[in-house]
Amino acid sequence: MSGGFVDSVQAKAQEVAKEDFDRAKVLVNDAARSGSYLYPIKGIIYFLTHKALWKPLLSKLVPTVGLSIGVVGFMFAFTYLPQLAILVFVNGPLAAFTTALLVLNESSTLISVISKNFLLQEAILDTFDGTLVSRGSTDIVSQGRELKSGGDSIQRLGKVLKSPFDRFSPKALVRYVMYLPLNFIPVVGTIAFILLNGRSRGQAAHDRYFQLKKWSASKKSSWLAEHAGPYTAYGTVATVLEMIPVASILFSFTNTVGAALWAADIEAKESRMTDGTAPGLRETASKAE
Incomplete structure (x- = not known):
């Protein structure tokens, strides 16, 4: 009987592993097809070649650079060695590297929380809307703010009609703290930590877009669930850059x-996300859930 029980457990474990693998394969396929991981790079190129989009950043440059230097300096001065002393027992020689990544990620989170809530909220909103205007998506932007007739993409932005991005969610901070212990797992744990934070970062990428589209919370959740792979891929690249x-x-x-x-x-x-995923792959993903 014990042999049959063990065989049953092994068979169930293999079934679960196959389901998880199939789901992961679908997510990776969706991400690859969408090209979402390229958009942070496209954003760099587009930003550098469209000077009008520099205005919101330049208006906040001095205080935000000062904030970044202060936070990173403080974190390395007061948290690097204590965390290194812990991670060295599990990561060995790699502890210096993984601890540096951890501190950078922690610093990035603190900078993001402080700056986006108190310094950059309006500037980032203007950058998002201004980019849409420069791409000719004025109809959707006009759903959330007044638009002027003349000037460049930033000068055309008028009064905001809809409240901007939500402030940093306490849930996001709690989730971040919950993921921190992953860094005790050598290399793989740090990568998983970045991927999990990338997923959260990706899910927030289009908050303003969904707001302009007047999507309900359920429709937004459904869209994000359907396109989990692309948003995780985008968020992971964005997270690494912001570290x-x-x-x-x-x-x-x-x-x-x-x-x-x-x-x-x-x-x-013009995005492959609008084409939908191949029926066979989507069916596989549904079965894996």
């Missing part, structure tokens, strides 16, 4: 531009 010390603020803006470019492509039906 770079000091430059993280610049990448906050270029990632915003990238998210807006992606939204414009979806709106113009």
